[in-house]
Amino acid sequence: MSVRDILSAENELTNMLGAQQAVVLSTRVRLARNLAGLPFPGWAKPAQREEVADRCLKALEALPRFRRGHVLRMSGLSDLDRAVLVERHLVSKELANGKSGAAVISRDQTCSVMVNEEDHLRIQVVKAGWHLRSAWHLAEQLDDALAPRLGFAFSERLGYLTACPTNVGTGLRASAMLHLPALCLSGHMDKVTRGLGQDGLAVRGWLGEGTEAAGNVFQISNQQTLGRSEEEIMKHLSGWIKTVVEQERNARRRLAAEEGEKFTDRAARALGVLRHARLLSSAESMNMLSHLRLACDMGCLPEERRSAVDRLMIEGQPAHIQALTGAELDSDARDVRRAAAIREALKDFPEVGPPSA
Amino acid sequence: MGDTRQCAICGQPATVHVSHIADGKMVQMHYCEACSQEKGATDPAVFKLVDVLAAQAAQPVLVCPSCGFSDVDFRKRGRLGCPACWEVFGEALGGLLAKVQHEPVHHGRAPAGLQPDEATLRARIESARRELAAAVKAEDFESAARLRDEIARLESSVKTS
Numbered sequence: 001m002s003v004r005d006i007l008s009a010e011n012e013l014t015n016m017l018g019a020q021q022a023v024v025l026s027t028r029v030r031l032a033r034n035l036a037g038l039p040f041p042g043w044a045k046p047a048q049r050e051e052v053a054d055r056c057l058k059a060l061e062a063l064p065r066f067r068r069g070h071v072l073r074m075s076g077l078s079d080l081d082r083a084v085l086v087e088r089h090l091v092s093k094e095l096a097n098g099k100s101g102a103a104v105i106s107r108d109q110t111c112s113v114m115v116n117e118e119d120h121l122r123i124q125v126v127k128a129g130w131h132l133r134s135a136w137h138l139a140e141q142l143d144d145a146l147a148p149r150l151g152f153a154f155s156e157r158l159g160y161l162t163a164c165p166t167n168v169g170t171g172l173r174a175s176a177m178l179h180l181p182a183l184c185l186s187g188h189m190d191k192v193t194r195g196l197g198q199d200g201l202a203v204r205g206w207l208g209e210g211t212e213a214a215g216n217v218f219q220i221s222n223q224q225t226l227g228r229s230e231e232e233i234m235k236h237l238s239g240w241i242k243t244v245v246e247q248e249r250n251a252r253r254r255l256a257a258e259e260g261e262k263f264t265d266r267a268a269r270a271l272g273v274l275r276h277a278r279l280l281s282s283a284e285s286m287n288m289l290s291h292l293r294l295a296c297d298m299g300c301l302p303e304e305r306r307s308a309v310d311r312l313m314i315e316g317q318p319a320h321i322q323a324l325t326g327a328e329l330d331s332d333a334r335d336v337r338r339a340a341a342i343r344e345a346l347k348d349f350p351e352v353g354p355p356s357a
Numbered sequence: 358m359g360d361t362r363q364c365a366i367c368g369q370p371a372t373v374h375v376s377h378i379a380d381g382k383m384v385q386m387h388y389c390e391a392c393s394q395e396k397g398a399t400d401p402a403v404f405k406l407v408d409v410l411a412a413q414a415a416q417p418v419l420v421c422p423s424c425g426f427s428d429v430d431f432r433k434r435g436r437l438g439c440p441a442c443w444e445v446f447g448e449a450l451g452g453l454l455a456k457v458q459h460e461p462v463h464h465g466r467a468p469a470g471l472q473p474d475e476a477t478l479r480a481r482i483e484s485a486r487r488e489l490a491a492a493v494k495a496e497d498f499e500s501a502a503r504l505r506d507e508i509a510r511l512e513s514s515v516k517t518s
Contacts, residue, residue, distance in 0.1 A: 034440055036440055037439075037440070037441075038439065038440075039424045039426075039438055039439040040436065040437065040438060040439060040440075042434065042436050043424060043426055043430075043434075043436075043437075043438040043439065118436065140466075143466075143469075144469040147468040147469045148468075148469060151468075152468045153440030154467060154468050155443060155463075156463070156467075156476075156477045157462060157463060157477075158443060158447070158461075158462075158463050159463030159465060159466075159467075161440040161443050163436040163437055164435065164436050164437075165437075165450055165453055165454060165457060165458075166457055166458075168443075168454070168458075169458065169463045169464075169465065170463070170465045170466065172465075200459070223457075224457070224458050224459045225458065226454060226458035226459060226460065226461065226462075226463060227458050227459030227460025227461065227462060227463070227464060228459045228460070228464060228465070229464040229465040229466075229484070229488075230465050230466060231465075231500075231503075232464070232488065235500070
């Protein structure tokens with residue numbers, strides 16, 4: 001199994017036709033866990049990291065969830081392959097840049113476990129659309145299956161012990177990836193970000209910590225992991241996600257009603273650029289695709305076209321473009337390839353009409 | 358600039374304004390530059406412990422017997438060395454946890470198969486009761502039913518332990 005197989009396989013995020021995800025692109029649950037009696041990866045000696053990797057990979061490979069999945073050691077992958085995994089959110093930049101990290105990924109790419117990242121184990125589950133409950137249950141099952149095999153570091157008072165004080169306790173980070181073009185267009189996004197920040201939620205860009213919100217896509221997650229139960233953390237996040245989704249929907253309706261022809265024009269121009277441009281940068285294509293996605297949600301384009309747009313958002317990223325071309329490309333060559341791929345994917349898109357939703 | 362608020366500590370004109378939410382209410386605090394530095398009001402919370410430890414000594418004061426990790430290492434990395442470090446640095450980390458976390462005590466799952474002691478069980482029952490009261494008040498009956506079952510389960514484990 002290789003990264004090539006991951007790219008070409010049917011999977012949760014690029015084959016999600018029919019999912020209800022007008023605003024929430026995906027839901028993610030992450031659990032940080034460590035083996036008792038062994039130093040955390042950042043402080044461990046190479047031999048200790050090796051021991052952790054061996055024990056964890058053995059336990060993971062024995063789980064039915066990872067049958068016919070992928071076991072990838074970062075040291076055995078090319079720079080490009082690692083970058084593809086990061087762009088897919090299957091592994092973090094930190095894991096990809098380290099030498100002793102490994103990842104086990106389920107065949108459908110919903111479950112992935114990073115070994116020797118900041119903690120010994122980072123159990124992740126991702127679902128297309130807003131499905132916090134089912135993502136949590138999968139993570140809980142993996143946690144329960146691994147605990148007796150590996151013996152996790154746990155204290156009655158502080159819960160699951162982690163390398164960083166910001167993860168201790170539940171070790172749970174629950175998040176949603178949201179597409180919020182109308183809140184951005186109407187200038188309300190800063191206010192939303194501030195409000196969420198004051199109530200203990202973090203708002204980040206498309207690729208997590210320290211990244212810009214390309215394509216009006218934001219990741220919202222809990223910051224606190226200790227002192228609230230998993231249920232409380234998820235309830236708190238759910239409440240806010242519902243509110244933000246509602247505000248985005250209201251902003252969309254207002255925008256469509258107030259802007260009239262301008263609203264349709266923006267989507268039509270985006271389609272025009274994407275269908276005819278010969279050079280497209282990552283940033284420009286993300287922004288134009290964001291307008292196109294909004295057009296699908298609002299009935300300017302048929303709703304079933306949305307999944308094609310989502311796919312282009314993922315596959316238009318720099319490492320994906322190179323992996324799909326099968327060659328390393330510089331930035332200019334990538335812009336040519338990206339424009340060609342998008343032209344091809346959108347060639348039978350219908351014309352943009354007025355909003356109807 | 359017409360801002361006449363005074364520092365909460367020394368009474369000098371305040372230039373740093375901090376808002377935070379406690380129990381659903383917004384609390385605003387005002388500090389002058391010097392006091393805000395001293396209190397760490399503007400620092401990202403993670404660096405708070407780093408400052409506390411830096412003020413104490415340049416030489417290691419606390420060393421984990423299990424992995425050799427010291428407070429000096431924490432200052433450099435912001436991460437701990439091994440699970441046993443939590444015992445060694447627990448007290449020093451208390452202030453930081455109170456700041457970056459909701460409460461400095463774990464509520465939630467334990468590893469499958471692990472039997473919590475009675476004090477922990479009682480603390481969990483207490484917190485579940487509080488959640489139950491809040492759920493009933495909010496007419497969230499789905500959560501209330503779940504919590505009622507959870508309390509019954511915890512109470513039966515106290516009796517059998």
